Amino acid sequence: MFKVKAMRVDDFPFAVQLANTMNWNMAKADFEFMASLEPHGNFIALDDGNPIGIATCISFGKVSWFGNLVVKEQYRSKGVGSLLVKHAIDYLQSKGTKAIGLYAYPQLVNFYGNLGFKQDENFFVLHTETVDSVVAGTLPKVAKPQIRAIEKFDSRCFGGDRKKLLESIILEKGNLSFYATEDADVIGYVASTVYETMAWVGPLMCKANNIDAAKSLFNAVLAKLSGKTVYAALPKKEIALTKLFFDAGFKDDFSVVRMFLGEVPVKNCIYLAESLERG
Numbered sequence: 001m002f003k004v005k006a007m008r009v010d011d012f013p014f015a016v017q018l019a020n021t022m023n024w025n026m027a028k029a030d031f032e033f034m035a036s037l038e039p040h041g042n043f044i045a046l047d048d049g050n051p052i053g054i055a056t057c058i059s060f061g062k063v064s065w066f067g068n069l070v071v072k073e074q075y076r077s078k079g080v081g082s083l084l085v086k087h088a089i090d091y092l093q094s095k096g097t098k099a100i101g102l103y104a105y106p107q108l109v110n111f112y113g114n115l116g117f118k119q120d121e122n123f124f125v126l127h128t129e130t131v132d133s134v135v136a137g138t139l140p141k142v143a144k145p146q147i148r149a150i151e152k153f154d155s156r157c158f159g160g161d162r163k164k165l166l167e168s169i170i171l172e173k174g175n176l177s178f179y180a181t182e183d184a185d186v187i188g189y190v191a192s193t194v195y196e197t198m199a200w201v202g203p204l205m206c207k208a209n210n211i212d213a214a215k216s217l218f219n220a221v222l223a224k225l226s227g228k229t230v231y232a233a234l235p236k237k238e239i240a241l242t243k244l245f246f247d248a249g250f251k252d253d254f255s256v257v258r259m260f261l262g263e264v265p266v267k268n269c270i271y272l273a274e275s276l277e278r279g
Contacts, residue, residue: 002080004087007031007042007054014044015054018070034058034067034277037164043087045071045080055084057092057100058278063160063265064097067277085115089261098263099159103233103256103276117259123273124242126250127231134226134248136219142170142177142189150179153186157205158279159265165278166203169193178220180206180213188270190217198229204272211240214270218244233273241270 007015012031019026034042038058045053053071057064066088071080092100101120104112109119142150147170151163169191170177176199179189188206192199201221206214218241222230233256234241256276273279 002052002078002083003046004043004083005046006040007035007044009035011044011051014051015042018051018054018072019068021073022070024068031056033168037168037278041088041091043084043091045075045084047075047080053080053084055088056277057088058165059092059095059097060158060160060162060165060279061096062098063158063279064092064095064100065277065279066092066100066102081111082115085112089115099265100261101265101279102259103273104259105254105256109257109259112259115261117261118264120258120260120264122236123233123256123258124236125231125233125253125256125276126245127229127253128248128250129229130249131222131225131228131230132249134219134223136223137216139178139180139216139220142179142191144171146179146186147171149186150177150189153189154203154205157266157269157271162203162274162279165274166191169274176221176224178217180217182207182213188213188217190221190272191274192221192225194225194228198231199225200275201225201230201232202272203274204270206270208268208270211270214241215244222248233276235271238270241272 012028015031016026016028034056041057043055044051052075055069056067151166155161169175175194177191180187190204192201
C-alpha cells in the first residue's frame with residue numbers, strides 16, 4: 001500500500017537525488033527554499049516505508065501552484081504520481097485555494113488532464129549560454145519602500161498573493177529587480193534570481209499591451225547579466241517579447257503547457273514565469 005507523508009529535512013537528500021534523475025540540477029538549498037515558503041507543501045511517497053516519489057506545491061491564497069513531481073522509474077504507471085498529485089490538491093484546497101496551476105511537459109498533459117486540470121497556454125523555456133553586452137536605459141531598482149506597491153501590482157496580474165515569494169527574491173542580496181511607472185503608478189516590474197554563473201529572469205509582470213515597458217524591463221535586467229547563462233519561461237503568444245529574447249541570442253530549449261484546476265485566475269498582463277515550480 002502506497003502512502004504519502006510530509007517531506008522532512010532528512011528527506012531532502014533523497015529528494016535531490018530523485019529530482020536529478022530528471023537532469024533538473026537541483027540542490028538541497030532548492031528544497032530548503034521551498035520549505036521556507038510552504039513548510040507543509042513538500043511530500044514523499046512511500047512503499048512499505050521506503051521513499052519512491054516526491055511532489056512539491058505552494059499556496060498563494062486564492063491561487064496555488066503544483067511544482068515538482070518525480071517517481072522512481074520502477075514505480076511509474078502504478079498510481080504513485082496520481083496519489084501525490086491528489087494529496088497536494090487536497091492540501092491546497094484545505095487552505096482555501098480556488099485555482100491550482102502547473103506547467104506540464106507535453107507528454108504529461110493527458111496525465112494531468114485525467115486529474116481534472118485544463119490546458120491554458122503554451123510556454124517556451126528559453127536560454128542563452130552567454131549574455132552579450134546589452135545597452136539599457138535607466139530604471140529604478142526595487143527596494144523596501146517600493147515592495148508593497150510591486151506586490152499589489154503582481155496580485156492584480158497573477159490573481160494570488162505572492163508577497164513572501166517576491167520578498168525572498170527581490171530583497172535577497174545579489175538578485176536583480178527593476179520597476180517601471182506611469183503617472184507615479186507601477187505598470188511593470190522584473191526580478192532575476194542570480195547564481196554564480198547563471199540566472200533566471202522572472203517573474204516579469206507588465207501592464208497589458210505595454211510592450212515598450214516590458215522591453216525596458218527586460219533590457220534593464222539583461223544588461224546586468226553579461227557573461228552569464230540565462231533562462232526564462234514565457235507564453236508563446238507573447239510574440240513581441242519572444243522576438244526580443246531571440247534577438248538577444250536565446251534559444252528554445254523545450255515547451256510546457258500551463259494548466260489549471262478550478263477557476264482560471266486573472267490574466268491581464270505581460271508575463272514571465274517566476275519558475276516552473278512556483279508559477
